[in-house]
Structure formats: C-alpha cells, structure tokens
Amino acid sequence: MLINKQEVHFRLIGEFNAYNLLAVYGTALCLKEDSEKTLTVLSGITGAEGRFDYIISKNQVIGIVDYAHTPDALENVLTTLIKLKKNFQQIITVVGCGGDRDKTKRPIMAQAACDLSNKAIFTSDNPRSENPMDILADMENGLTTAAKKKYVAIPDRRQAIEKAVKMANTGDIILVAGKGHEKYQEINGVKYPFDDKQVLREMFAKFE
Incomplete structure (x- = not known):
C-alpha cells in the first residue's frame, strides 16, 4: 500500500481496514505526530479477534x-x-x-x-x-x-x-x-x- 509515495505493508486485510488505517494516519498527522513513526506503528497492528x-x-x-x-x-x-x-x-x-x-x-x-x-x-x-x-x-x-x-x-x-x-x-x-x-x-x-x-x-x- 502506498501512503504519501511511501510503500507500507500492513497485517490487516480488506478495503475497510485500509480506510481505517488511513483515518488513523491522517489523524496522527493532524496531531503533529511523525509520519514515519506513525506508519511503523500502524504496520505492526494485528486484527481484532473474530474480525476477519x-x-x-x-x-x-x-x-x-x-x-x-x-x-x-x-x-x-x-x-x-x-x-x-x-x-x-x-x-x-x-x-x-x-x-x-x-x-x-x-x-x-x-x-x-x-x-x-x-x-x-x-x-x-x-x-x-x-x-x-x-x-x-x-x-x-x-x-x-x-x-x-x-x-x-x-x-x-x-x-x-x-x-x-x-x-x-x-x-x-x-x-x-x-x-x-x-x-x-x-x-x-x-x-x-x-x-x-x-x-x-x-x-x-x-x-x-
């Protein structure tokens, strides 16, 4: 997945998860969080039990x-x-x-x-x-x-x-x-x- 021209791999699957990840990333940037650090954290997130x-x-x-x-x-x-x-x-x-x-x-x-x-x-x-x-x-x-x-x-x-x-x-x-x-x-x-x-x-x- 490309975010701001940077390739990132996520553990979560599905279009709905892509929307969720982008929403979190956008919120983090609005809160002045570091872009690379945010993407690193998001790439390690695993799905909730029982959801996909x-x-x-x-x-x-x-x-x-x-x-x-x-x-x-x-x-x-x-x-x-x-x-x-x-x-x-x-x-x-x-x-x-x-x-x-x-x-x-x-x-x-x-x-x-x-x-x-x-x-x-x-x-x-x-x-x-x-x-x-x-x-x-x-x-x-x-x-x-x-x-x-x-x-x-x-x-x-x-x-x-x-x-x-x-x-x-x-x-x-x-x-x-x-x-x-x-x-x-x-x-x-x-x-x-x-x-x-x-x-x-x-x-x-x-x-x-």
Missing part, C-alpha cells in the same frame, strides 16, 4: 471467522473476499441468524450469502429460545430460484463447518460468519462452549 480472523490449512484452504451478523456486515466481508480472491478460488459461506432477534434480516442475509458465495451453508448461530429449524425456515423464505441451488441447511453448527471443509478444494475460502470472537453458543438459556476458529482448526486437522 483467518487460519490456513496445510492444503491451503483459507478459513475466515468474522463477527458479521447483519446483512450489511456480511455483504461487506463477502465483497472484500471477492476482490481479494483469485479466479480459481471458491467462497464457501457458513452463516446463521440469532434467535429472539430481528427476523426480517434472516432472508436478506441468506440471499446475500448465496449471491456473493459459490456455495452457502445455513446453520444455527445463537438460537436462544427459538427452534433452530424455524430460524432456518425464515432464512430460506423468499430465496430466489438461483439461490436455492447454492445452499444446504445443516442445523448443527459443528457439522456445518465440517461440511464446508469437506466441500473445499485447495485454495478455497471458507467464511464462518456471525459469532466471531464468541466462545459459546446460546441454546435455551444455556451457553455451551463453542469457538468457530477452534472448530475450523479441528476440521482442518481432521481432513488433512
């Missing part, structure tokens, strides 16, 4: 965990992946919608996942007091004919992630969206241990 948080398997499948749990956030992440990926890479999205929350966004998120991915897997997020099957039905409601050909529904989140890893070829990108840094899954008032990134690691190891 990625791991790579031994066979070069890229797994990304992101907190995106709204239509806009999901679209932004997937749009970024489309810009970054190479032609041979598929995007496989694992996504669910939270229970006891805005139901109107469910079909919108489902459609976005299908429109912007090669394959989509609908699954549970934090169903809370709702039946996961009812949430999935809401997600599926209103999908276009084309979208219906691109997804499968797997209520169990661990099994959904496992399916995504099985479907992936070398170099493909798996996005697991919705929970990010959370280390639990809330079902009927109980928070069960669940870590998307750890499950991805386990599945990568299982199928390597």
